[in-house]
Amino acid sequence: MTTPKAVRCPICDRPMPGGRADYPDFPFCCRRCRLVDLGRWLGEDYRVPGREVEDDRSTPDTDH
Numbered sequence: 001m002t003t004p005k006a007v008r009c010p011i012c013d014r015p016m017p018g019g020r021a022d023y024p025d026f027p028f029c030c031r032r033c034r035l036v037d038l039g040r041w042l043g044e045d046y047r048v049p050g051r052e053v054e055d056d057r058s059t060p061d062t063d064h
């Protein structure tokens with residue numbers, strides 16, 4: 001199947017053949033992705049624990 005203009009969900013990168021008519025939450029593939037995007041804007045998502053540790057290391061800001 002070849003779609004000239006493949007639309008993909010900006011969150012999970014899942015291909016969405018058919019266009020917005022098939023997806024009530026367009027441009028997201030589902031409601032969940034829509035909420036994820038909303039969380040991004042609110043800054044309450046995308047907290048990577050591993051990175052927090054790295055930040056702690058590179059920032060010489062120890063109180064004790």
Ligand SMILES: [Zn+2]
Nearest residue numbers: 009012029033
């Ligand atoms: Zn998605």
